[in-house]
Amino acid sequence: MSAEVPTSWFVEAPRNLDLVGLDADDTLWETEGGFQDIASRFEALMAPYLLADAVAGAHLDDVERRNLAVFGYGVKGFTLSMIETAIMLSDGAVGGDDIARILDWSREMLGNALEPYPGVTEALALLARTGLRRSIITKGDLFEQETKVAASGLSEWVDGVEILPEKDLAHYNAVLRRWGVDPARFVMIGNSVRSDILPVLELGGWAIWVPSVNQWIHEVAEPPLDHPRFAVAASLGSAVELIGR
Amino acid sequence: MSAEVPTSWFVEAPRNLDLVGLDADDTLWETEGGFQDIASRFEALMAPYLLADAVAGAHLDDVERRNLAVFGYGVKGFTLSMIETAIMLSDGAVGGDDIARILDWSREMLGNALEPYPGVTEALALLARTGLRRSIITKGDLFEQETKVAASGLSEWVDGVEILPEKDLAHYNAVLRRWGVDPARFVMIGNSVRSDILPVLELGGWAIWVPSVNQWIHEVAEPPLDHPRFAVAASLGSAVELIGR
CATH class of the missing domain: 3.40.50.1000 (HAD superfamily/HAD-like)
Known part of the structure; x- marks a missing residue:
């Protein structure tokens, strides 16, 4: 750019x-690239739960924007937004294993070599x-x-x-x-x-x-x-x- | 005291x-009382998933202590620890609705009148x-x-x-x-x-x-x-x- x-x-x-x-x-x-990478993985994780035309990334952006006023910036708030979006998009059907994967990503992001x-x-x-x-x-x-x-x-x-x-x-x-x-x-x-x-x-x-x-x-x-x-x-x-x- | x-x-x-x-x-x-109140609700939420002698609160304390080094202090880290503990104690069977309830608690804690x-x-x-x-x-x-x-x-x-x-x-x-x-x-x-x-x-x-x-x-x-x-x-x-x- x-x-x-x-x-x-x-x-x-x-x-x-x-x-x-x-x-x-x-x-x-670099930070933003890491968030975008996790957001892509999130879209892939959500794909099995979604109707053909739903886009998980856009929903995540909305939830994240709304949560900024409550959670502030950072990996923890981003992770809570992913979990909330996952529950919402799957209508509560998201599995504990998938939520556990999201939690693992947060630890990965926080532990990233810088x-x-x-x-x-x-x-x-x-x-x-x-x-x-x-x-x-x-x-x-x-x-x-x-x-x-x-x-x-x-x-x-x-x-x-x-x-x-x-x-x-x-x-x-x-x-x-x-x-x-x-x-x-x-x-x-x-x-x-x-x-x-x-x-x-x-x-x-x-x-x-x-x-x-x-x-x-x-x-x-x-x-x-x-x-x-x-x-x-x-x-x-x-x-x-x-x-x- | x-x-x-x-x-x-x-x-x-x-x-x-x-x-x-x-x-x-x-x-x-007052802050700690609010955390303890949520921890009690967490124990009640976990009760159906647990064997008779398992104590959800003690597991939550352990997970929280371990996560302090990664997440730091505060409601967001505490919430992620509750979600992690819920998945662990239920062996992944915890429902999306129960996780959504935990997320609601975090918003309640952050919005508490002070x-x-x-x-x-x-x-x-x-x-x-x-x-x-x-x-x-x-x-x-x-x-x-x-x-x-x-x-x-x-x-x-x-x-x-x-x-x-x-x-x-x-x-x-x-x-x-x-x-x-x-x-x-x-x-x-x-x-x-x-x-x-x-x-x-x-x-x-x-x-x-x-x-x-x-x-x-x-x-x-x-x-x-x-x-x-x-x-x-x-x-x-x-x-x-x-x-x-």
Whole structure:
């Protein structure tokens, strides 16, 4: 996908930056592909229970979207949504063995070896040399995210890790207050226009979009290509170059 | 339970305190009773599947303990553990309707109206008048805990909310660094000896135990009654009096 996106630059180079925010899932490492893989397995598991034209994946998306307000983000909520969808689509006939398989997938996802994208460690090393403060800013399940950050080995390259229940104005504001940083001196780098870009621009900050191959359907939003404090980069390395100039 | 605990006092009154940490679940409001209620309903649900001498609750405790390392704390992990136990105890024969009932319980628990214990608001108002900084410090699922703090209406009485994946030395240390507070100037108030008392004393801080009526079995530990920086209080109000003198 990143090859199809026109690279745009800041209208003016950001000056006097103080803090760089780094999204984690699908920016530092791949996550969404794993969810999509499990969703495909779920469709296959459900096939014997379904009428010919029912699509398990679409039902799962609906249930998941509805459950976000109750369960929040993460593997555990996703697993509960799969189980709920399985019961619903099978009219209660789903077997205990099939539910057990779904539970096994959740353990598999949570135990996945976590490999940063190629070039990420080098980009973070380069960023460290700018002298700017750096924090991972990610949303989702606290336990899952903290486990992933630890498994990635990347925490040595940042000054902090912020895990938020939602990436909205209020939570970005709270982070910047905690760090004592003016929004105009903050830049966020991430793959989600909705979570990493739009609220930060609204707050008066800078944002660099690094599009990912897989994009979660609930995160899709139009990139604000004409915004003066917005830029697109093909990789984290390119993003670091944009602010390190 | 609190009536049976001998009230002990600090050997010396703490001086120059700078930050008061407040546990949330079962200190500011009741939580464990809700889990125990659902566990009882789970036992009743499982009864038809069980041989006469099998005890569903004990199996659930085992599965839950094992899953803590994968799922962390909170309703979602507890729900997945109930589903796993149901499949195991029924040898896969558990019906979709019964699993659906377990899912309904999780939504019920997450949507529970949240009422602070009697006297808690008054105690927090009193604490605010001491001029000490105050933070809720709780462990568990980020989304669930943040929802509960918001629903409690208590956040206006504190300067911050810290939600940790685990209440251990490393995480208390990180909190105190963030607040710029020396452990010797920190006091923690909570109902769990294992999570609220022992790590804080080990760090060099002060701790006040407010025993709760219901105690989660995984949190039980011996209170260090002879420790010079440890005190027991029958209520949050009494705990505040101990440090406000």
